[in-house]
Amino acid sequence: MNDPGASNPPLEEYLQQLGQQFAERLQQELPALAEQARQLLAVESEAQRQAALLALRDQLHKLAGSAGTFGFGGLGERARALEQQADQWLQQTQQQRQVLEAFSLQVAELQQQLEPTAPAPPLPSPPSAVPRGEPQPRCIYILESLGADGESVRQTLSTFGYQAEHYSGIAELDAALQRHVPDALIVDSELPDETQSGLQYAKALQQRLDAPLPLLVISAQDDFATHLEAVRAGAIGLFSKPLDLPKLENCLDRCFVQQQGEPYRVLIIDDDRDLASRYSLVLRGANMQVQMLHTPAELFSHLREFNPEVVLLDVNMPDCSGPELAQIIRFYDDWLRVPIIYLSAETDIARQMNAMLKAGDDFVTKPISDNSLVATVFARAQRARLLSMALARDSLTGLLKxxxxxxxxxxxxxxxxxxxxxxxxxxxxxxxxxxxxxxxxxxxxxxxxxxxxxxxxxxxxxxxxxxxxxxxxxxxxxxxxxxxxxxxxxxxxxxxxxxxxxxxxxxxxxxxxxxxxxxxxxxxxxxxxxxxxxxxxxxxxxxxxxxxxxxx
CATH class of the missing domain: 3.30.70.270 (Reverse transcriptase/Diguanylate cyclase domain)
Structure with missing residues (x-):
């Protein structure tokens, strides 16, 4: 794909093509839905009517979940209302004929909702690609007023291969920042010779910079208030004195590994190929690796070969439901750490909870905007990778066990x-x-x-x-x-x-x-x-x- 950090015409073209394919699909599917609804009136057996109504309900459910994603918001909302109506009738033993006639007419009128109700939502801005090349030592600035402590941190980090510089005062550090912005900053929360604390300075500095720096705080205080102030300054770690220097360096290393990591791997399991293709394009546009699976029986080969970090799973699929597939995944210890995100047009809270209790980690209701999809998947994948690294890596070195x-x-x-x-x-x-x-x-x-x-x-x-x-x-x-x-x-x-x-x-x-x-x-x-x-x-x-x- 083209440079993901800039506007991506090919991706937008692909999404437009998928939208056009979906619109063309509707030209065939909506008349077929109308015919299904008309046939309800011709069925005399109550059992046959229930089966026909169930099939129609499932089609309306699928339409409710996909239409909004492709810009047909009004159609999706109307389909959802009809789905809920059909669902209520399925709980009853009989339906009056005049009610079914009205329902059939309403399904036929879905074709009037074919005009898109809103433009497609904007594509999310993908993170910048990390340049590959000869690795350079990471530059770390240390603000520590006590010279001995600051020098100890600098010397240890230099031994670990970092380019570390120690500054005793704010003015000295500010002058260095004018020359070069480091890869990370270590700040002592107490600066007795300054008019502001280290955390106050760090918070103001982060707001001045174009992009915030990874910030580590060292402090003689270990109370909750100091931790809270550190978080509000944008810190990724707080370390109490006397310092555990390997632990501090391990935090730095974990941060940089996360920044340089390979793209997150996402497996999409959905029988709706157009919808899965759209999700795939959006996630790939945000620098993620994506595979699609439309046949649940091929699950094991995809899990072994692709080793996904997140699974996006449709709840309602023919032959095998999403919760059933999720439970199969959870049979195996190797895949226990993989988050499973259900994607469904299901709005009933009880049914959502039932699906979640069967091996799910999150439930996202269709339609979902592109930005929300990227944010949801990114957050889950990031947490999953950090957990996998913590479990698979040696605590002292950060290397594999x-x-x-x-x-x-x-x-x-x-x-x-x-x-x-x-x-x-x-x-x-x-x-x-x-x-x-x-x-x-x-x-x-x-x-x-x-x-x-x-x-x-x-x-x-x-x-x-x-x-x-x-x-x-x-x-x-x-x-x-x-x-x-x-x-x-x-x-x-x-x-x-x-x-x-x-x-x-x-x-x-x-x-x-x-x-x-x-x-x-x-x-x-x-x-x-x-x-x-x-x-x-x-x-x-x-x-x-x-x-x-x-x-x-």
Whole structure:
């Protein structure tokens, strides 16, 4: 698709085409509805009349949900009123003939509602695409009046690979902001030498900027009022003194990972192809990846291959209802975290609650505007991804846990074989790590682990997978990466890591790591690749450490 950050004529054209297709569809469907209504008068059996009325009610329900989305608001409202009337009659055992005649006439008059009642709602403005390229160190400004604390934060963040600058006063920080706007800001809530508090300054600053900065607050106060003031200043985290610096950096990292993340993946399950296509176009225009499913029996393959982060699910579908499909999804632990949003023209609260109790997370009533659709899906997908990251990632490093990174090896091996490419699987281990813990303490050891995790994340590509394989051991999966490229990248990271200066209890020290890597091939399984990479790592360790070796 074209640049999603600008006006998108192709998308608008597609939406207009879908609207035209829907209008053409109505030219056939409305006369058919009128004929269905007329046939009610010719049915003599009460059971047959109930069945015919039920079928007509279902058609009116579908029309009520789709017409407004394509701009036929009056038609949708009239169809909804007739649907509700038919629904009431279905609760009765008999209908008087003169009442059915009036109802039949009203259904036939739906054709008079074919003129669009309002222009199509404006398309939502999609978020700007994050440029891809060589990763640059994130710039962090720190406003902290106590020099020792501010310098400690700056030094730790610099060790973790950030470009951190410490400022003791507001005037000094303002001058720096005139030269360059950072990627994030850390502010002390108490600034005793200033006329305003750190939170007051931060709140005013956010309002001056074109776009608010990720804001972290450090404070000696841990009360509710300080937390509330931090939220009102736009903070994404508050950290009490004495600072847990790895925890603070983890919050920063989580924020940046979220900003740079891949597009959210949305699966739409709806038997109305035109309506599903419109939803798909709108969500793709907002930089989301979308797949459509019209046949529920194909559910499992879509879930496995697409791995959606949100499921948009129609409630009323032939052969299998939305709540039934939602319950099938919830049978499996792998998909328990996927939010399910029901989309339906159903307005009865009791029925909505019944659907929600059967495995749903949200209920959106059709028709839904484009902006509301994007906002609803975005909010659910964002929360789902944050939860998945929290559960799947190591709390110290933010990298994938042991089981998840091992699974990535199998996934990438399968992809490499399918695409006839070669991937590299690398195992890294920090040299003499026990000595780091023994000499400098476990907190210093944690800082070393975090620093290597950050360096790996910064220097590798977004398509690469990283995990903490063990205590001080890491695993990297590099798709479409030949041996010479893997050797060069790993050596560059090794040299940069060896140059880092760590400080603990006033002592400065440096650390190195060793690595072994292997190329995927058609003869080796995922477990065999891991064994070969481990043997190469063993060879690097026994060959003198601080080196990278390729498996034989």
């Amino acid at each position: 042991h089981a998840d990174i091992k699974e990535q090896v199998a996934i990438e091996l399968e992809r490499a074989l399918r695409n006839e490419t070669r991937a590299s699987v690398a195992m890294l281990d920090i040299d003499h790590f026990k000595q780091v813990n023994d000499r400098h303490g476990h907190a210093a050891g944690d800082n070393v682990i975090r620093a290597l995790a950050n360096l790996l994340r910064q220097r590798l590509r977004r398509v690469d997978s990283l995990g903490r394989y063990g205590g001080e051991e890491f695993l990297a999966v590099l798709p479409d990466c030949p041996a010479d490229q893997a050797q060069r990248i790993l050596d560059e990271i090794r040299e940069r890591f060896a140059a880092l200066q760590f400080v603990a209890a006033g002592q400065t020290f440096q650390v190195t790591f060793s690595a072994g890597f292997v190329l995927t091939d058609s003869q080796s399984s995922a477990s065999e690749l891991l064994e070969r990479a481990d043997r190469a790592l063993y060879g690097a360790k026994h060959g003198g450490r601080n080196q990278v070796r390729q498996a034989d």
